[in-house]
Amino acid sequence: MEDIEFLERVVKRVMSSGILGNPKDLRNHSKVTEFVDPEDLKRKLDLEILDEPASNEELLGLCEDVMRYSVKTGHPMFLNQLYHGLDGYCVAGAWLTDVLNTSQSTYEISPVFTVMETFVIRHIINNFIGWDDGEGIFSPGGSVANMYAMFVARHKALPDVKTKGLRGFPQLVAFVSEDGHYSTTKTANWLGIGTDNLVIIKVDDRGRMVPEDLDRSCKEAKQQGKLPFYVCATAGSTVLGSFDPLHQIADICQKHDLWFHVDAAWGGTVLLSRSHRHLMDGVNRADSVTWDFHKMPGLSLYCSVFLTKWTGMLYECNSSCAEYLFQEDKHYDGAYDTGEKSVQCGRKVDVLKLYLAWRGRGQIGMEQLVNHAFNMAQYFFEKIKHTKGFKLVLPEFTNICFWYVPPSLQGKEHTPDFWDQLSTIAPKLKEKMTKQGTMMIAYQPLSSKSFPNFFRLIVHCLPSLSKEDMDFIVTELQRLAEDL
Amino acid sequence: MEDIEFLERVVKRVMSSGILGNPKDLRNHSKVTEFVDPEDLKRKLDLEILDEPASNEELLGLCEDVMRYSVKTGHPMFLNQLYHGLDGYCVAGAWLTDVLNTSQSTYEISPVFTVMETFVIRHIINNFIGWDDGEGIFSPGGSVANMYAMFVARHKALPDVKTKGLRGFPQLVAFVSEDGHYSTTKTANWLGIGTDNLVIIKVDDRGRMVPEDLDRSCKEAKQQGKLPFYVCATAGSTVLGSFDPLHQIADICQKHDLWFHVDAAWGGTVLLSRSHRHLMDGVNRADSVTWDFHKMPGLSLYCSVFLTKWTGMLYECNSSCAEYLFQEDKHYDGAYDTGEKSVQCGRKVDVLKLYLAWRGRGQIGMEQLVNHAFNMAQYFFEKIKHTKGFKLVLPEFTNICFWYVPPSLQGKEHTPDFWDQLSTIAPKLKEKMTKQGTMMIAYQPLSSKSFPNFFRLIVHCLPSLSKEDMDFIVTELQRLAEDL
Ligand SMILES: Cc1ncc(COP(=O)(O)O)c(C=O)c1O
Ligand SMILES: Cc1ncc(COP(=O)(O)O)c(C=O)c1O
Numbered sequence: 001m002e003d004i005e006f007l008e009r010v011v012k013r014v015m016s017s018g019i020l021g022n023p024k025d026l027r028n029h030s031k032v033t034e035f036v037d038p039e040d041l042k043r044k045l046d047l048e049i050l051d052e053p054a055s056n057e058e059l060l061g062l063c064e065d066v067m068r069y070s071v072k073t074g075h076p077m078f079l080n081q082l083y084h085g086l087d088g089y090c091v092a093g094a095w096l097t098d099v100l101n102t103s104q105s106t107y108e109i110s111p112v113f114t115v116m117e118t119f120v121i122r123h124i125i126n127n128f129i130g131w132d133d134g135e136g137i138f139s140p141g142g143s144v145a146n147m148y149a150m151f152v153a154r155h156k157a158l159p160d161v162k163t164k165g166l167r168g169f170p171q172l173v174a175f176v177s178e179d180g181h182y183s184t185t186k187t188a189n190w191l192g193i194g195t196d197n198l199v200i201i202k203v204d205d206r207g208r209m210v211p212e213d214l215d216r217s218c219k220e221a222k223q224q225g226k227l228p229f230y231v232c233a234t235a236g237s238t239v240l241g242s243f244d245p246l247h248q249i250a251d252i253c254q255k256h257d258l259w260f261h262v263d264a265a266w267g268g269t270v271l272l273s274r275s276h277r278h279l280m281d282g283v284n285r286a287d288s289v290t291w292d293f294h295k296m297p298g299l300s301l302y303c304s305v306f307l308t309k310w311t312g313m314l315y316e317c318n319s320s321c322a323e324y325l326f327q328e329d330k331h332y333d334g335a336y337d338t339g340e341k342s343v344q345c346g347r348k349v350d351v352l353k354l355y356l357a358w359r360g361r362g363q364i365g366m367e368q369l370v371n372h373a374f375n376m377a378q379y380f381f382e383k384i385k386h387t388k389g390f391k392l393v394l395p396e397f398t399n400i401c402f403w404y405v406p407p408s409l410q411g412k413e414h415t416p417d418f419w420d421q422l423s424t425i426a427p428k429l430k431e432k433m434t435k436q437g438t439m440m441i442a443y444q445p446l447s448s449k450s451f452p453n454f455f456r457l458i459v460h461c462l463p464s465l466s467k468e469d470m471d472f473i474v475t476e477l478q479r480l481a482e483d484l
Numbered sequence: 485m486e487d488i489e490f491l492e493r494v495v496k497r498v499m500s501s502g503i504l505g506n507p508k509d510l511r512n513h514s515k516v517t518e519f520v521d522p523e524d525l526k527r528k529l530d531l532e533i534l535d536e537p538a539s540n541e542e543l544l545g546l547c548e549d550v551m552r553y554s555v556k557t558g559h560p561m562f563l564n565q566l567y568h569g570l571d572g573y574c575v576a577g578a579w580l581t582d583v584l585n586t587s588q589s590t591y592e593i594s595p596v597f598t599v600m601e602t603f604v605i606r607h608i609i610n611n612f613i614g615w616d617d618g619e620g621i622f623s624p625g626g627s628v629a630n631m632y633a634m635f636v637a638r639h640k641a642l643p644d645v646k647t648k649g650l651r652g653f654p655q656l657v658a659f660v661s662e663d664g665h666y667s668t669t670k671t672a673n674w675l676g677i678g679t680d681n682l683v684i685i686k687v688d689d690r691g692r693m694v695p696e697d698l699d700r701s702c703k704e705a706k707q708q709g710k711l712p713f714y715v716c717a718t719a720g721s722t723v724l725g726s727f728d729p730l731h732q733i734a735d736i737c738q739k740h741d742l743w744f745h746v747d748a749a750w751g752g753t754v755l756l757s758r759s760h761r762h763l764m765d766g767v768n769r770a771d772s773v774t775w776d777f778h779k780m781p782g783l784s785l786y787c788s789v790f791l792t793k794w795t796g797m798l799y800e801c802n803s804s805c806a807e808y809l810f811q812e813d814k815h816y817d818g819a820y821d822t823g824e825k826s827v828q829c830g831r832k833v834d835v836l837k838l839y840l841a842w843r844g845r846g847q848i849g850m851e852q853l854v855n856h857a858f859n860m861a862q863y864f865f866e867k868i869k870h871t872k873g874f875k876l877v878l879p880e881f882t883n884i885c886f887w888y889v890p891p892s893l894q895g896k897e898h899t900p901d902f903w904d905q906l907s908t909i910a911p912k913l914k915e916k917m918t919k920q921g922t923m924m925i926a927y928q929p930l931s932s933k934s935f936p937n938f939f940r941l942i943v944h945c946l947p948s949l950s951k952e953d954m955d956f957i958v959t960e961l962q963r964l965a966e967d968l
Contacts, residue, residue, distance in 0.1 A: 001505070001506060001572070002572075002844070003571060003572025003573045003576075003841075003844060004504060004505065004572040005572075006572055006573060006576055006840075006844060007504070007572040007573070007575050007576040007579075008499070010576040010579065010580060011495060011499075011576075011579065014579065014580065014583055015492070015495075019583055019584070020488060020491070020583060021485070021488065022485060033595075035595070036595070037816055038591055038595070038599060038816060038817060038820045041595055041596070041599055042599055042603075045596065045599065045600070047599075047600065047603045047839075049604075049607055049839075049842050049843055049846075049847060050843075050846055050847065051846055051847045051848045052846045052848065053843075053844060053845050053846035053848075053849050054843045054844060054846070056844075058843075059573075059840060059843060059844055062840075062843070063576075063580060063840075065596070066580065066584070066596050066836070067580070067584065069595055069596050070584045070586065070594075070595065070596050070597070071584075071586060071592075071593050071594070071595070072584075073584065073585050073586050073593070074583075074585070080592075080593065081587070081593060082830075083585070083587070083830065086583065086585060087487060088485070088486075088487025088488040088489075088490055088491040089487045089490060089491070089543070091491050091582055091583060092487075092490055092491040092494040092495075092547075094578075094579075094582040095491075095494065095495065095498065095578075095579050095582065096494060096498065096547060096550065096551070098575055098578040098579065098582075098784045099498055099503055099504060099558075099570065099575060100503070100550070100551065100554045100555075100556075100557065101557050101558070101567070101570060101784040101785060102554065102555060102557050102785075103565070103567070103785060107522055108555075108564075108918070108924075109555050109557070109564065109565060110554075110555070111517075111519070111520070111522070111525055111553055111554065111555070112525070112529065112549070112550050112553050112554050113554070114522075115522060115525055115526055115529065115531075116529070116531065119526075119531045120533075123533055140624035140625075140628075140786075140828065140832070141624075141828045141829060141830050141831070142829065142830070143827065143828050143829040143830075144624075144827070144828060147674075147827070151674060154676075161673075161676065161678065162673050162678070162679060163678050163679050163680045164678045164680055164681075165650065165655065165656070165672075165676055165677045165678025165680070165681050166649065166650045166651055166676040166678075167650055167651055167653070167655050167678075169651070171649065171651050172649070181829070182804045182805075182806040182829070183829055185804045186802065186804055186827055188649075189645075189646050189801075189802075189804075190631075190635060190674070190675065190827060191674065191675065191676055192638075192645065192649055192650040192675055192676025192677070193649045193650075193676070194645065194646070194647050194648045194649025194650075194651075195646060195647050195804075196647045196648055196649070197648075197649050238808055239808050292830075294830065300582045300585040301585060301586075301587060301830055301831075301832040302624075302830070302832055317673075318670065318673075320666045320669045320670055320673075320679075321666075322666040323928055323929055323930075323931060324722055324723050324926070324928040324930075324940075325928075327911070327927070327928060327929075327937075329908075329911045329937070330911070331911065331914070331915035331918070331919075332521055332522060333522060336522045343627065343628070343631070343670055343674060344624065344625045344627050344628060345625060345626065345627045345665070345666070345667055346566075346567065346625050346626070346627075346776075346778065346785055346786070347625070347785075348624070348785040348786055352550070355531075355533075356490075356543060356546075356547075357487075358533050359533055359534075359537075359538045359542075359543060359546070360486070360487060360490060360537060360538060360540075360543055361537055362533075362534055362535055362536045362537035362538070363533060363534065363535045364535050364536065364537075365537050424813075427811070427813040427814070427815065430815070431815035434592070434815070435815075440592075442808070443811070444807055444808040444809075444811060445807055445811075446807075446808075447807060453811075453813070456808075
């Protein structure tokens with residue numbers, strides 16, 4: 001049992017590594033990242049797979065390198081992505097899941113987890129989405145959940161496509177805003193609808209879909225003899241954190257008989273807070289919703305749900321009657337099997353992580369984490385409003401988008417040349433912060449607004465940041481930009 | 485840090501639970517499953533999510549129930565699925581992955597794992613598939629990998645479908661055998677091709693695709709003005725374990741200009757053994773391959789690779805130029821980012837599990853496990869040939885398919901009535917073994933051969949079974965069937 005001995009040693013090492021400990025300690029003792037160039041990293045890691053087994057010593061050495069050169073995504077200064085932090089309850093759930101390694105497909109092999117998944121999905125639907133009925137499924141990421149959405153909508157619009165294919169049917173047309181996530185584009189491609197038939201709807205100055213433009217585009221598609229069938233509204237857009245106006249979009253969907261999907265992969269977590277859930281008013285009118293718990297709440301990948309209010313639809317559009325799994329003469333009620341609702345066959349258990357975190361913190365604890373994240377974002381926003389060098393793009397949700405104007409550009413007129421130069425600043429600062437390993441903040445341009453490169457700072461539930469953390473970000477950016 | 489304390493206690497409990505220990509001990513001390521009916525289980529598990537946090541005591545109690553009522557998929561007598569066993573190296577990799585929680589999308593956030601994934605995929609391609617060039621991606625399961633295959637093939641056949649959709653193009657037609665996995669049917673549905681346009685090719689008496697029928701069906705589709713584009717051959721079929729004749733299928737694909745995919749989700753692992761890899765002779769002629777390491781080798785879900793010999797294709801058909809992730813002014817070479825090759829956005833790291841297992845056992849160790857599984861399957865097969873009550877369906881690969889004929893039916897003539905009665909035996913035996921928890925073996929009918937319910941016993945690399953284990957299966961079946 002060499003392998004189990006190895007496992008025990010890895011656990012000991014992980015537990016003492018600080019990665020799982022108090023985020024404050026992690027911040028004091030560790031960099032966010034120890035960046036090395038890809039070619040250098042390849043040389044440092046000795047990856048060759050040999051005929052002979054490696055000793056546990058060798059493997060442990062390798063694990064040290066893996067930890068050393070991996071980005072510490074639980075570090076308070078990892079502000080780079082739509083995920084962050086490490087919830088201990090979640091890690092326990094993840095580890096237990098791996099040891100009980102099974103698939104969600106049938107009750108027979110997954111009794112606890114099929115029951116738990118059904119329970120949690122119902123809990124979300126009844127208490128947070130607000131549908132009377134409905135169903136859902138955990139999916140390997142929000143992108144796949146969004147693909148479920150368009151797929152189910154396609155089936156509802158044209159059920160015969162399942163057997164006959166898209167060819168003989170009117171051209172389907174889907175809609176998403178300029179700031180919607182690119183997974184909708186990928187989906188239009190995969191599902192055979194074509195990216196040209198995904199109409200991109202304008203956003204307003206705060207990044208929210210313009211309902212009038214949706215209405216107009218719908219009419220236009222109809223006039224062209226096409227069949228509009230699907231709208232993806234975004235609740236918490238990837239870059240700006242905007243929430244599309246759900247009620248107004250729901251009205252238009254009703255009028256034109258369109259499937260109304262809400263991509264709340266990023267923003268769904270506001271529903272956990274009584275103070276902030278109003279941002280998603282109208283979500284109860286959606287036909288389907290995507291919500292990633294591996295984003296704001298700090299759970300590990302994957303923890304993503306696809307929900308629809310149309311009970312039975314997932315089965316109807318996915319079932320393929322695999323007789324080797326879903327035998328009809330089982331000794332228990334086959335309705336507990338979930339495999340026929342899925343595009344996957346083996347489906348890893350993702351629910352235990354969420355379940356343990358939710359119970360361990362209680363609903364109140366979850367709410368507090370969300371509220372605190374909003375407060376810290378607000379604190380940061382108020383602070384940079386009055387701080388030299390910070391130029392705000394937009395503060396929405398817990399995304400704070402800003403340019404950093406270095407000393408050499410401060411006070412300059414905003415000419416095209418100024419913007420060109422400013423555009424080079426974020427990449428330079430990013431390189432510096434990454435190489436020094438003190439923090440990581442994402443930057444990107446935004447072509448829908450012709451904005452050159454700006455930073456997007458994201459505040460999550462975990463790790464729970466303090467005002468001192470927020471202050472540090474400001475002074476650290478100033479320090480890094482000193483000579484720019 | 486209540487959550488970390490909880491995690492520590494869960495780890496202690498898991499380590500002492502026997503689930504991770506010596507499979508022999510597990511067999512002596514634990515049932516495979518402690519079956520309770522779904523409604524009972526719901527009552528036993530107190531799932532309600534409350535406002536207040538649960539104490540760590542309560543949560544630990546819940547975890548006890550989770551462990552108790554979950555199927556022990558690492559138990560030697562879990563012979564039910566195409567996965568089995570627990571590799572300690574893999575568990576270490578899984579646990580480390582969860583703690584370093586990140587996404588494979590960019591080098592920036594996943595330096596070690598993007599490099600490692602690329603390395604492992606190249607290792608597989610060069611040393612086991614036999615292509616000079618090629619690329620691949622880890623995917624959440626073999627079903628999704630098979631979906632990649634048809635998707636990439638569709639793109640190669642009709643690149644403009646990406647933007648224009650399928651509607652204006654000739655009807656695509658795909659092919660798979662009667663015994664191919666149902667994920668190909670799901671794929672034909674999802675990708676908009678339609679399940680009617682997935683032509684089901686006959687299999688021979690050993691469950692292998694009949695090349696002549698493929699050739700004929702291709703011609704027929706062409707005569708109907710359709711566009712045949714894709715063949716999915718199966719290497720290790722789900723039920724019978726058959727290997728389609730790859731060389732002959734490759735010839736036909738060449739002749740008709742079809743994409744040649746090999747679904748080796750189950751059977752790919754034979755490539756690890758010099759004695760058995762001949763079963764997949766011709767795989768080097770494939771355009772793409774699916775291989776699940778979470779099946780035979782005993783790694784936890786997901787550990788599935790999609791491979792294609794067409795370097796650049798994954799990017800070409802998936803890229804959507806998300807400017808917030810794949811900025812062009814990065815301070816390192818963006819070619820190391822893998823996100824644009826994927827249908828997913830956040831993509832969990834699956835490679836570390838495989839990597840550690842492969843290094844920890846060495847290539848020789850992996851090969852020995854495969855050979856041993858074959859040997860045990862062979863032993864079992866020889867044994868039941870001479871044992872009253874066992875009636876063989878087919879022994880292919882490490883799938884052994886058989887009917888168990890109980891005392892009351894032994895020696896009877898094989899009339900339709902005999903078959904009808906025999907068909908009820910497997911479900912009854914399955915219920916008994918599940919309720920007593922002594923073992924789990926899957927049963928299913930096979931409509932392609934009009935076979936009534938029979939058992940499919942699967943031998944995997946892990947846990948490594950002994951002759952005594954195989955003997956136990958025989959006597960246990962006899963015991964369970966005594967009064968039938
Ligand atoms: C031959 C074959 N292909 C594909 C799959 C799908 O694999 P997964 O369960 O990883 O989606 C299976 C699963 O049993 C299979 O047997
Ligand atoms: C708004 C939105 N939707 C969907 C996704 C996709 O989520 P995932 O990464 O889980 O696939 C993202 C990811 O960033 C997102 O921001």
